[in-house]
Amino acid sequence: MIPARPHLVWDWNGTLLNDLSLVVAATNAAFASIGGPTVTSDEHRVRFRRPIAEYYAEVLGQAVDDDEFGRLDRIFHDAYRSGLTTCELASDARTAMAAWPGSQSLLSMWFHEELVPAVHTYGLTGHFSRVDGLRAVVGGDRKAESLRRHLAELGVEGTSAVLIGDSIDDADAALAVGGRVVLYTGGFTDPARLRASGHPVADTLTDAVAVARKISSAGT
Numbered sequence: 065m066i067p068a069r070p071h072l073v074w075d076w077n078g079t080l081l082n083d084l085s086l087v088v089a090a091t092n093a094a095f096a097s098i099g100g101p102t103v104t105s106d107e108h109r110v111r112f113r114r115p116i117a118e119y120y121a122e123v124l125g126q127a128v129d130d131d132e133f134g135r136l137d138r139i140f141h142d143a144y145r146s147g148l149t150t151c152e153l154a155s156d157a158r159t160a161m162a163a164w165p166g167s168q169s170l171l172s173m174w175f176h177e178e179l180v181p182a183v184h185t186y187g188l189t190g191h192f193s194r195v196d197g198l199r200a201v202v203g204g205d206r207k208a209e210s211l212r213r214h215l216a217e218l219g220v221e222g223t224s225a226v227l228i229g230d231s232i233d234d235a236d237a238a239l240a241v242g243g244r245v246v247l248y249t250g251g252f253t254d255p256a257r258l259r260a261s262g263h264p265v266a267d268t269l270t271d272a273v274a275v276a277r278k279i280s281s282a283g284t
Contacts, residue, residue: 069166070280071220072273073211073243075229076172076179076197078251079269080161080188083144083151084109087252090143094136100124109254114173114206114233141175153186154250160269161191164276169194171214171227173207194218207233208240215241226276228269235263244279246272 074080077087088108095101103111103123113119117133128136154160161168169192172179176197183189196214215225222241227234230251238245246264249255258265264279266272 069224070276071166071215071218071225072164072168072276073214073225073227074161074168074170074192075227075231075234075248075251076170076183077174078230078253079228079248080153080157080170081151081182081186082154082250083148084252086144086147086151089147090140093143094120094140095124097136097139098124106254109252110257112231112252114231145178148182154269156268156270160273161188163270163273167193167220169214169218170196171207171211172197173210174198175200207237211237211243212241215243226280228272228276230258232257232261235261244276246275246279248272 077083084105088103088105091108092102095103101123111119111122116137117128120133120136121128170183174197176199179197180195183192183195189195194214194217196210196217198210211227212222215222222243225238225241225243227238227243227245228248229235229245230248231253235245235247246266247253247258247261248269249258249265249267250269255265255267264275266275
C-alpha cells in the first residue's frame with residue numbers, strides 16, 4: 065500500500081503573518097479598557113496561551129468570565145483591525161511555502177470572513193488547497209477541534225499532516241489528530257517555551273519547512 069503524501073498545514077497569525085507587535089498593542093488596548101497593566105512583547109510571548117481567557121485572567125489578576133472575555137475580545141479585534149494594514153508577511157514566508165513539495169493549506173483562529181480576503185490581498189490564495197478561519201463570534205479557544213474539521217474537509221488523515229505554527233496550542237492540536245508539528249520561534253511564544261515542549265523548533269520558516277520535510281519523510 066502506498067502511504068499518503070504528507071500535507072502541510074500553516075498557521076497564520078504569528079507564523080506566515082508577522083503581526084506580533086499589532087497583537088500586543090491590541091491586547092494592551094483590551095487590558096487598558098478595564099484598568100489593567102501594559103504588557104511588553106517579551107512578556108506576552110512568555111505568558112500567552114489558549115484559551116486566551118486564561119491568559120487574560122493571569123495578567124489581570126482576576127477571573128474573566130465568558131461575558132467579560134467577549135467584551136475584551138471585541139475591543140482586541142477592533143484595535144487589531146485598525147492596524148492590520150501595517151503588517152507584512154514573515155520575511156521568508158513565500159520562500160518557505162515554495163520549498164514544500166506537496167499540498168498545503170491554511171488554518172487560523174482568526175475570523176474566517178476576514179481571513180479569506182486578507183490571504184487574497186497578500187497574494188497567497190493560490191498556494192492553498194483550503195483556507196479556514198474561525199467560524200464563531202468570539203475567538204480565543206484552542207485549535208484542536210478546528211484542525212480536526214479542517215483535515216476532514218480536505219480528506220487528509222491526521223497522521224499525514226504536519227503543522228507549522230508558533231504556539232504550544234499548535235503542537236497540542238497536531239498531537240490531537242495524530243499529526244506532527246514544527247514550532248516557529250518568530251511568533252507569539254517565547255523560544256525557550258517552545259524548546260522546552262520537546263517538539264521540533266525552527267528559527268525561520270524556511271528552516272521549519274526543511275524540518276517538516278525531514279520528519280514527514282522519516283515517518284516520525
